[in-house]
Amino acid sequence: MVHLASAPSLLGRLQAFISPQADPATEAAQGTVAAVYADLPEAFAVALIELPSGRPLAWRSRLPGLRPERAAAYNAEVVRQKHAALLALGLGHERIEDILISLREQLHLLRVSRDGSRLLYVAVDSDDSNLALTRHVLRQHIS
Template sequence: MDSKQVQRAEKTIQAIRQELPELLAVAVIQIETGQSLAAYSALPALNPAKAAAHNAEVIKQKRRAIAALKLADERIDDILISLTTQAHLLRVSQDGARLFYLVVDNQDTNLAIARTILAQHSS
């Protein structure tokens, strides 16, 4: 793993945590390998690094679906997974190599603000 990528991912997580202190978890993941570059969780039971490969697979599968539909001019910006009490937001970096994974509580967080913050930091 490239140490510059890890440092950049750690800085991104710090910046997101400052702007969205109520978040439950956040991670930066290499899509191709499913490996977590950096992760943070406010809850011991919620391990975003452990979920990294699964979330990367969601992106890979959606990319396959886009290709099957011949949507050549389309790319994934983000995917929202709504759970009973949480929202899991997957955002792909502009170069398509990294996945930014954010978990927030539905009661405590404005989803539009969370999406905006994640978009600002997912370059």
């Protein structure tokens, strides 16, 4: 039988075991996403995605309908396809720094970490922000 006093810590350990928050990589990812989210109040959505798997590590959204984690795998695929294009063109020595997609009313930015293991994704309103500013913020938060 579990001693009453030890029950909360046992529960805590169990939660730590099953909850993704306990993973230090996920915790770091959540920190990065929170920092970008705070620096870009006009951003609709921020996500940190693992490459090449396309697994979303952490994400936040200000619009209930916009779920960046759902598009994570596709955005990772955009990077993968561009990388395949570079290899096919004999540009394997070039590294993808970022990909900026201008939509009619939104800007989507994809910034690849230097080691190519992570992708920072942000969607902003093009009326409230600009490409250069958003790009600058992303550059500060992922290396």
